[in-house]
Amino acid sequence: MQSAAKVQNNEANWPPEEGEIISFKSSTGLETVILKEVRWGLVWRDFILEDGRVIPEHRISGCPQPPVWRNIDEVSDYEREDCEERLLAMAEARLDPRTRDQPFWAELNQYLAFTYLRFKQTGRNLQDTGR
Amino acid sequence: MSGSDQETEAQQVCRVLSEAGLVEIRVDEFAERIREVKRVVVVRLHELLGFETGIKERESAASSLGTLKGLELKVLENTPKPPDPSET
Numbered sequence: 001m002q003s004a005a006k007v008q009n010n011e012a013n014w015p016p017e018e019g020e021i022i023s024f025k026s027s028t029g030l031e032t033v034i035l036k037e038v039r040w041g042l043v044w045r046d047f048i049l050e051d052g053r054v055i056p057e058h059r060i061s062g063c064p065q066p067p068v069w070r071n072i073d074e075v076s077d078y079e080r081e082d083c084e085e086r087l088l089a090m091a092e093a094r095l096d097p098r099t100r101d102q103p104f105w106a107e108l109n110q111y112l113a114f115t116y117l118r119f120k121q122t123g124r125n126l127q128d129t130g131r
Numbered sequence: 132m133s134g135s136d137q138e139t140e141a142q143q144v145c146r147v148l149s150e151a152g153l154v155e156i157r158v159d160e161f162a163e164r165i166r167e168v169k170r171v172v173v174v175r176l177h178e179l180l181g182f183e184t185g186i187k188e189r190e191s192a193a194s195s196l197g198t199l200k201g202l203e204l205k206v207l208e209n210t211p212k213p214p215d216p217s218e219t
Contacts, residue, residue, distance in 0.1 A: 091205035098158040119175040
């Protein structure tokens with residue numbers, strides 16, 4: 001079990017920087033790879049690997065629990081529309097979202113999570129609308 | 132409820148998405164998940180039609196619904212067809 005000091009240290013150094021070696025759970029087991037880039041999606045951060053695969057932050061070893069996700073209100077209309085355009089373009093190009101850890105899979109996953117959170121019925125939504 | 136029992140907002144969001152199967156969508160479940168999210172948007176849109184305010188959210192919901200329908204069609208179109216038993 002990690003000590004509180006160790007956990008705090010991990011969180012202070014999170015997320016890892018470009019070029020660092022990271023580990024994550026893939027379908028074949030634990031993989032160690034070089035991180036190319038960390039990018040925010042509509043809900044969570046995606047870790048882009050040197051080979052082009054896109055891994056959601058929560059699958060990376062050492063990710064703080066619960067992971068830090070965006071509040072959906074932070075996402076601008078422009079950002080959402082941009083994402084929708086990219087998704088439709090990838091679908092038009094006949095990319096297959098069922099290819100795990102690829103950009104279409106990753107982006108569609110986040111878009112569905114974001115849209116679900118945005119429109120899932122809550123009392124707060126109704127009150128806001130009724131104002 | 133004690134502090135340790137209380138679910139933080141972040142934990143609640145994680146739980147809601149996990150229960151909906153949307154944190155890590157299984158590769159064979161995309162069409163099903165799109166349909167489920169579409170259903171949520173339709174329900175919300177229906178509610179919004181009952182309000183005189185919320186025009187922006189209504190337009191936004193309609194736009195998201197259009198995107199989801201487009202994505203669903205493409206995903207289904209690109210789904211490999213099962214072998215036709217009559218051809219064997």
